[in-house]
Amino acid sequence: AATEWNVSVWGKRRAFTEHVEKLAELVSEKTNGEFTMNVSYGGLSKNRENLDGISIGAFEMAQFCAGYHRDKNRVITVLELPFLGVENLEQEVAVSKAVYAHPAATEEMAQWNAKLLMTSPMPQYNLVGTGEARKTLSDFEGMRVRATGGIGNAFAAVGAVPTSVTATEAYQAMEGGVVDTVAFAQHAHLSFGTINQATWWTANLNPGTVNCPVVVNIDAYESLSDEHREALDSSVQESLDHYLANYAELLGRWDSVLAEKNVEKVEIADDVIAEFRAKAADPIRDEWIKDMEAQGLPGQELYDLVVKALADAKM
Amino acid sequence: MEPIEIGLWVSGGMLVFVLLGMRVAFAAGLAGFVGLVWLRWNGFDYDPDRFWKAVEISVKVAGLTPHSKVSAQVLSLIPVFILIGYLAYHAKLTVALFEAAKRWIAWVPGGLAVATVFATAGFAAVSGASVATAAVFARIAIPEMLKVGYNKAFAAGVVAAGGTLASLIPPSAILVIYAIIVEQDVGKLLLAGFIPGVFSAFVYAILIIGLALGFKNIGPPVGGFTWRERFESLPPALPIVAVVVIIIFFVYNPFGDAWGTATEGGAIGAFIIFCMALYRGMRWAKLKEALLETAKLTVMIFTIIWGVLIYVRFLGFAKLPVAFSDWITGLEMAPLTILICILLAYAVLGMFMDAIGMLLLTLPVVYPAVMALNGGELVSAADSAFGMSGPMCAIWFGILVVKMAEFCLITPPIGLNCFVVAGVRDDLTVQDVFRGVTPFFIADGITIALLVAFPGIVLWLPSLAS
Amino acid sequence: MAGSAAVLEDSSLLSRLDRTLLPLEKFCALLSGLAIFSLMFLAVYSVTGRKFFASPMMGYVDYIEAAMPIIAIMGVSYVQRDGTHIRMDMLVSVLKGRVLWLFELISVLLILLLIVALTWGAWEHFDRSFDCARPLCSRDSSIDVGIPIWPSKLVVPFAFAILSARLILQAVGYGRALVLGLENPVAVPLTLTVAEQAEIEAKSLMGED
Ligand code: NA
Ligand code: NA
Numbered sequence: 009a010a011t012e013w014n015v016s017v018w019g020k021r022r023a024f025t026e027h028v029e030k031l032a033e034l035v036s037e038k039t040n041g042e043f044t045m046n047v048s049y050g051g052l053s054k055n056r057e058n059l060d061g062i063s064i065g066a067f068e069m070a071q072f073c074a075g076y077h078r079d080k081n082r083v084i085t086v087l088e089l090p091f092l093g094v095e096n097l098e099q100e101v102a103v104s105k106a107v108y109a110h111p112a113a114t115e116e117m118a119q120w121n122a123k124l125l126m127t128s129p130m131p132q133y134n135l136v137g138t139g140e141a142r143k144t145l146s147d148f149e150g151m152r153v154r155a156t157g158g159i160g161n162a163f164a165a166v167g168a169v170p171t172s173v174t175a176t177e178a179y180q181a182m183e184g185g186v187v188d189t190v191a192f193a194q195h196a197h198l199s200f201g202t203i204n205q206a207t208w209w210t211a212n213l214n215p216g217t218v219n220c221p222v223v224v225n226i227d228a229y230e231s232l233s234d235e236h237r238e239a240l241d242s243s244v245q246e247s248l249d250h251y252l253a254n255y256a257e258l259l260g261r262w263d264s265v266l267a268e269k270n271v272e273k274v275e276i277a278d279d280v281i282a283e284f285r286a287k288a289a290d291p292i293r294d295e296w297i298k299d300m301e302a303q304g305l306p307g308q309e310l311y312d313l314v315v316k317a318l319a320d321a322k323m
Numbered sequence: 324m325e326p327i328e329i330g331l332w333v334s335g336g337m338l339v340f341v342l343l344g345m346r347v348a349f350a351a352g353l354a355g356f357v358g359l360v361w362l363r364w365n366g367f368d369y370d371p372d373r374f375w376k377a378v379e380i381s382v383k384v385a386g387l388t389p390h391s392k393v394s395a396q397v398l399s400l401i402p403v404f405i406l407i408g409y410l411a412y413h414a415k416l417t418v419a420l421f422e423a424a425k426r427w428i429a430w431v432p433g434g435l436a437v438a439t440v441f442a443t444a445g446f447a448a449v450s451g452a453s454v455a456t457a458a459v460f461a462r463i464a465i466p467e468m469l470k471v472g473y474n475k476a477f478a479a480g481v482v483a484a485g486g487t488l489a490s491l492i493p494p495s496a497i498l499v500i501y502a503i504i505v506e507q508d509v510g511k512l513l514l515a516g517f518i519p520g521v522f523s524a525f526v527y528a529i530l531i532i533g534l535a536l537g538f539k540n541i542g543p544p545v546g547g548f549t550w551r552e553r554f555e556s557l558p559p560a561l562p563i564v565a566v567v568v569i570i571i572f573f574v575y576n577p578f579g580d581a582w583g584t585a586t587e588g589g590a591i592g593a594f595i596i597f598c599m600a601l602y603r604g605m606r607w608a609k610l611k612e613a614l615l616e617t618a619k620l621t622v623m624i625f626t627i628i629w630g631v632l633i634y635v636r637f638l639g640f641a642k643l644p645v646a647f648s649d650w651i652t653g654l655e656m657a658p659l660t661i662l663i664c665i666l667l668a669y670a671v672l673g674m675f676m677d678a679i680g681m682l683l684l685t686l687p688v689v690y691p692a693v694m695a696l697n698g699g700e701l702v703s704a705a706d707s708a709f710g711m712s713g714p715m716c717a718i719w720f721g722i723l724v725v726k727m728a729e730f731c732l733i734t735p736p737i738g739l740n741c742f743v744v745a746g747v748r749d750d751l752t753v754q755d756v757f758r759g760v761t762p763f764f765i766a767d768g769i770t771i772a773l774l775v776a777f778p779g780i781v782l783w784l785p786s787l788a789s
Numbered sequence: 790m791a792g793s794a795a796v797l798e799d800s801s802l803l804s805r806l807d808r809t810l811l812p813l814e815k816f817c818a819l820l821s822g823l824a825i826f827s828l829m830f831l832a833v834y835s836v837t838g839r840k841f842f843a844s845p846m847m848g849y850v851d852y853i854e855a856a857m858p859i860i861a862i863m864g865v866s867y868v869q870r871d872g873t874h875i876r877m878d879m880l881v882s883v884l885k886g887r888v889l890w891l892f893e894l895i896s897v898l899l900i901l902l903l904i905v906a907l908t909w910g911a912w913e914h915f916d917r918s919f920d921c922a923r924p925l926c927s928r929d930s931s932i933d934v935g936i937p938i939w940p941s942k943l944v945v946p947f948a949f950a951i952l953s954a955r956l957i958l959q960a961v962g963y964g965r966a967l968v969l970g971l972e973n974p975v976a977v978p979l980t981l982t983v984a985e986q987a988e989i990e991a992k993s994l995m996g997e998d
Contacts, residue, residue, distance in 0.1 A: 014640070020700070050506075051639030056932075058393050060917060064383040079923070079930035079937070138769070152839070156932055169847055172932040177397070180508055183788075184583045185839075303923060330996035340899075344881035344892065346874040349900040386910010390945045393861035394854045402825040403832075486834055583836055590832030597829070614822030615815075618864045622821060677875050712815050731949050737879070 011236055013228065015047045018055040019175065022260050023195040024128055025049075027251035028071060028222060034243035035236075043236045045069065059223070063120040068228040071128060073220040075157025080120070080292035083113040086310045087219035089296060090162035090316065093290035094217065097252050099321040100129035104219060104256065106317035112306055121169060122223040126244050129251070130193040131259070132214035133159050137189035138182060141274045145283055154178050155191040158296075159216045162243035162288035163191075175200050182206075193217065194262050195255070203301065208272040215288070324365055327402040330641030337634065339686075340637075347680040348623075348630035356385045362640050365786035366394070367713035388636055389629040396586065396625035397502075397509055398628075400625055403589040404494040407566070408450040414600035417459045419559035420445045425467070429545035433535030435471060436481045436542060437528045439464040443485030444524040447492035448567045449596060451494055452620070453678075453732055457486025457740040469586045473542040479751050480733075480759025483740040484527060484766070487729035490678070491520030492588055494571055496624065497725055498677060503628075504686045507717045510574035510585045511785040515718045517571070518784055519726065523770050530766045562599045566592035575788040624679060631683040638687055648692035650676040658696045658708035662720075663775070665689060673731025677739070681728060693720050715782050722781045723774060730767045733760045796871055797975045803965065807958055807976035811870065820863030824856050848934035855936065860946040866952040872978025890967040893977070897963060901956040904949055908992060911945040916941050974998075 015032065017025050025047070032045035041249040058070040059080055074084045087107055094100050104127035107113055117124055133155065135142075142148060147165035153160075160170035173181040179201040181187045190202045197203040224240075232240065266273055293311065300307030337354035341347055345750035353704040359381035367373040411417070424438040424445065432436055443460055450456050460482045468478035490497045502509040535541040573588025582588070605613075638644055654661060672681055694700055697716040698707040709716055732740040774780055798804045833852065835846040866902035868874055881892060918929035919939040927937035959977050973979065 046642075048639060051644075052636070056393050057387060060387055060914065061384070063917060064387075066384045076932055077929050077938075079674060079927045080918075080933055160933065164847075170933055172850060173396075180584065184510070184587075186584055186587075292535050340878055342880065344876050344879075344894075345896045346869075346876045346900065348874055349903055352907070353899055355902040356906055381912050382906045382910040384910070386907050386912070387914040389907065390858055390914060393857045393981050394941065395857065396850050396853045398857060398861070399828055406829065408823055449828050582840070583993055587832045587836050590829045591836060593829045594833045599845060611819070611822075614826055617825055618818045618860075619868055619873055620820035621817070621860060622862070622864040622868045623824065623875065626865055626868065626874055629861070633888060651807060675879065676877060680927055737877075 009042070009233075011232065012042045013043075013045045013069055014052055015045050015069040016050075016052040016058050016061055016067045017047060017071045018050045018058075020049055020199070022199045023251075023255050024130070024193075024199075024220075025071070026254045027126065027128065027247040028069075030247040030250040031222075031243050033241075034246055035239050038239040038243065041237055043232075059120050059122065060158060060186055062122045062223055062225050065121070065225055065227060067225070069125070069222065069224045070292075071220055071222045072155070073218050075160070075218050078157070082303065082305060083107070083110070083310065084117045084124075084221065085157065086296070086307075086314055088158035088216060089289075089311070090158050090216040091214075091285045092216060092314060094132070094281055094318060095322070096257055097129040097131060097226075099318060100131075101127060101248060101252070102321035103314050103317045104129065107310065108221065108266065108311060110310060112310065117223060118226065122225050123191060123226050123229055125222045125224050126248055128220040129224060129248075129255075130195075130217045130220070131255075133191040133193055133217050134199055134210045134213050134215075135189045135191050136202050136209045136271070138205060139188065139208055141208040141272055142189070143274060143276060145287070151189055151275070152187045153189045153191060154181060154187045157218055158292065159191055159218070161292050162215050162284075165288040165292060166284060178202050178275050179205060181219055191215070195258055198258075198265065203269055203271065206269070206271050208274045209266060211273045211275055212285075213276050215284070325466060326362055326365070326641040327643055327646045329361050330357060330364060330638060330643035330646075331563055333637065333641075334551070334643070341676075341680075341684075347677070347684070348626040350630075351627070351634040351684060352385070352534030352630035355630075355635070355637040356381060358634070358637035358641065359384055362397055362637065369652070379740035384636060385633050388633045390417065392629050392632045392745070393625055395400055395457070395503075398499075398538055398625075400494075400499045400509060400586045400589055401496050401624060403495050403586060403593055404499065405452070405620050405624075406613075406617045407494060407589065407593045408452055408591060409617050410596040410600050410605075411446070411449040411563075412455075412459065413603070413605040413609055413662050414562065414596050415603050416449060416563055416596070416599070417442075417446055417463055420468075420563060421460070421463050423556040423560045425545065426548040426556045429548075431532055432544055433531040434544040434546075435464070435468045435473065436478070436531045436535070438443065439468070439481050440485045440488075440524055440527045443482070444488045444492060444521065445563055448490045448563055449494070449522060449592070450611060452496060453486045453489045453729060454739055454743050456489040457483055457741045458747055460485060461744045465732065465744075465748060468542060471542060471545060475751060478753040478759065479741075479748065479756040480529075480761070481531070483733050483738070483744045483756055483760045484763035485524075486740045486743075487732050487767075488520050489727050490725055491516040491523065491722070493517055493567075494592070496727070497682065497728065499585075500624070500628070500679060501682060501686070501721045501725060504683065505690045505721065506701055507719055507721070508713065511714075511723055511788060513585055514571070514788055515722050515781050515785045516725070519722050519770070519774055520602050520782060521705070521774055522773075523726070526766045527763065528772050530762060534762060548627055554698060562595055563635065565595055569595070575784070627680055627683055631687075634684075635687045643692045644688050647688045648695040651692040652695045659775075661696060662693065662709070664788060665693065666771070666775075669714075669724055669727045670731065670734075673728055674734055675737055676731075678725075678728035678731065682724060682733075686724075690717075690720070709778070711778060711782060715778075715786065718785055719774075719778050719781050723771070726774065730764075730771070733763060733767075794848050795979045796977065797973055797979065799975050803958065803961055803977060804975040805969050807870075807962075808866065810866075810951070810954060810958065814864075814867040814870055817948065817951065818867035821864040822854050824859045824863075828853065828856060828860070848913045848931075848936070851931035851933045851936055851950055852983070855931065855941040858941050865948050866955045869952055869955050870978070886972070887967055887970055890971075890974070894960060894963040894967055897956055897960045901953065903958060904956060908946050908949040908953055911942070911949055915939055915942040915946055 036044050052067050056076045062070050074081050078085050108124040145166050151168040152171050153163050153168045155170045156172050171187050178190050182205045260319040297307035333354050340350040363377035421442040424442040429435050429438045465478050497514050498512045504510045570588040573582045574585050697709050700713040702713050704712045735757050745751050745753040745756045835849045920928040925937045929938045961979040
């Protein structure tokens with residue numbers, strides 16, 4: 009029988025949603041158009057309510073970011089801890105996969121009637137900024153930065169003030185001086201126009217990234233016919249591969265974009281990064297583990313899992 | 324049944340309920356809720372066992388919408404703008420403005436009427452609502468015009484028409500609402516309203532001067548103010564200038580970075596007017612009254628917003644906006660012709676409906692169609708049908724529909740501004756006011772035609788800011 | 790349009806219930822007004838901090854978003870009480886007597902149906918974000934400073950519950966008028982012509998009511 013799924017994402021079609029689009033395409037292909045996905049960009053829900061929508065059964069698949077609502081998804085915020093040392097998207101996929109498979113993560117998502125399907129891997133969130141380039145920790149003091157989740161905490165740890173205007177408002181917030189700097193992945197700097205406001209970009213600060221899983225409604229998933237479920241499951245890796253290839257292309261163009269927009273590429277000195285890491289990474293991680301353990305979640309175990317998965321991926 | 328069919332039936336049903344007099348906000352919310360249930364049960368092939376499941380899902384989707392939709396920082400602009408208007412009244416800025424306008428410009432033919440238009444334009448800069456502006460000036464300006472022998476109906480018409488300027492000149496609640504529905508930059512839309520608002524005021528003024536030269540009973544010039552008297556009239560009206568400058572500089576600073584967001588500019592403006600009102604003797608009793616009135620108007624507007632957004636949620640599931648814009652772009656007509664037809668449809672609809680309700684109910688479907696007509700959200704000016712980029716088209720269309728909605732405030736049979744003016748003045752009937760406001764239809768027609776023909780009038784200022 | 794219509798009163802139980810509910814509704818509306826007023830100060834404080842002291846306010850956006858439901862929804866019943874929610878009254882303004890009460894009754898009952906559903910749905914939305922097995926009972930938190938969102942979500946079912954009570958009173962009021970064929974029933978906003986409404990609006994603006 010024909011199955012039609014509604015999929016809730018937001019913004020407009022961009023590198024960040026390419027795996028979802030690819031998944032829809034592959035599933036339809038493999039089932040001769042019997043299983044279709046209707047990807048809606050904001051028409052079905054606000055992004056911060058996507059997990060609620062899944063829980064209700066309003067739509068069958070959705071994307072969201074862990075940092076939007078930490079208390080909804082405490083477990084996977086481990087992936088947003090600053091300075092985990094993830095170097096590329098392949099490693100990001102590997103660590104996400106490991107955490108998503110952990111019972112604590114599946115159980116917490118099951119409370120929302122959600123099953124983690126795949127991540128939306130993103131490169132490290134580097135800063136674009138206006139005015140003088142900020143190159144030392146003292147430059148970060150009092151800096152108004154658009155950064156969410158663990159990255160926001162990291163900047164707060166060195167005296168900056170995270171201000172989470174939504175991604176769509178980031179451009180105007182920068183123009184209006186509500187924020188001086190915006191931490192985004194490269195595709196978002198392009199699609200939300202923050203690169204057009206910028207005079208500099210930190211090439212190597214690499215403070216961390218956000219984690220944005222794609223989830224499916226468990227009831228909808230389980231009521232799929234074996235053939236359709238197989239079509240879905242078997243398309244996940246292929247969709248991620250497509251996403252990675254597409255993103256690699258975008259990163260390849262990045263330097264020329266910087267040159268074209270006349271944006272200075274700032275290399276932060278190693279000792280500054282080391283100092284930043286010491287001030288932000290360790291205390292925030294320890295705090296996070298303590299907080300999770302206090303709530304009965306295996307914080308230490310999850311962190312160790314990330315470290316191990318990352319080490320494996322780097323081999 | 325196809326989801327689109329359900330979308331059409333439910334939308335039709337909603338319009339019937341609105342026409343039958345159900346509160347607009349709730350008619351929209353109910354249509355959205357019923358539509359969600361219908362759509363979901365349709366998906367379950369009308370299986371009786373799963374009807375309650377369909378209801379449960381719909382209840383939860385509809386039930387999260389009010390909180391979800393109102394919890395947005397950008398929406399805080401609306402109550403702040405409304406607050407400015409009420410505080411401005413207590414700060415006695417209206418009288419000060421009219422006095423200054425009179426002393427400076429009443430010497431031209433039709434002088435007091437021209438002064439009234441510019442005073443309403445000035446008040447528009449602190450008031451977000453047209454009807455309030457008309458009500459206030461009916462008290463202040465009409466008696467003065469009658470004193471020097473103006474035709475009664477004409478004097479009333481000037482005030483009713485002048486009141487409409489409030490929704491174009493920032494701050495404007497209705498422009499904020501437009502920006503939110505279509506998800507465009509609020510600051511740029513507010514900037515965009517400024518020149519067309521002032522432009523409209525000048526078109527009104529030219530019309531009045533022309534009429535005064537042609538007909539004797541329009542009203543003589545009022546002169547005889549000394550320069551000293553003129554300059555003395557300025558300080559009491561000065562906070563208005565401060566507020567305008569602040570709001571504009573928060574959105575767009577020609578000398579450098581803008582100062583902040585529109586919301587912050589509005590809040591600082593409100594604060595200045597609040598201090599002024601305190602200075603002019605407002606105390607807790609009056610403040611409480613102003614806060615209650617602000618809350619009432621705010622809640623009324625927000626109820627329409629979340630009610631309509633439940634309906635919009637349903638439309639999203641029914642895919643109606645996509646279907647409508649496909650249909651519009653498939654028409655064998657020039658895009659500009661279609662756009663003009665859409666604007667004329669608004670003129671007809673506006674005769675019967677309140678402006679905010681009208682925009683909220685129609686834009687979710689009409690706006691995507693207009694954007695598609697121009698070539699899509701991301702189109703560049705060179706590839707577009709109207710010669711402007713996607714975001715610019717959104718701004719232009721916004722100003723056009725708001726001007727259209729304002730035009731409807733003075734057209735029979737439900738021209739609200741005319742009712743308000745007649746309501747304030749015991750010696751005027753609604754028919755009198757409609758008669759007096761007729762010349763301004765022509766002025767508004769010319770203004771709208773010029774805004775369509777020369778989009779630069781709308782787009783110049785916002786294009787500077789980007 | 791803002792501006793209150795007439796709600797008549799007498800010594801009947803219905804009218805007494807109407808007057809009992811009114812202070813609560815008015816208090817909620819005033820809370821909304823005060824929240825708007827605070828918003829103004831919050832923005833002034835935040836801008837001053839940012840512009841002149843280079844110390845921007847942490848969590849500014851979170852606090853505004855948390856306050857928005859109070860601003861936007863808390864007063865919803867007060868506005869329904871006197872018929873301020875806008876509608877097109879071309880038709881109802883020419884109706885009279887029992888036909889008018891029938892129209893109003895159906896309209897209020899349909900609104901009641903919607904609001905009861907929304908009260909339930911809004912409660913569920915609150916309930917999903919509320920879990921007292923966790924710190925601060927929070928199962929949903931704001932983006933910057935991580936404050937719990939459940940108090941802000943609770944505002945909605947609370948306000949809607951009051952509105953439901955108001956709608957029940959109005960339904961009884963219109964039902965009574967329909968059955969008894971009353972001309973000027975108590976506890977319901979009486980339909981005014983556009984002109985009468987405009988006059989009240991203008992007067993309220995002039996601060997004369
Ligand atoms: Na205005
Ligand atoms: Na009209």
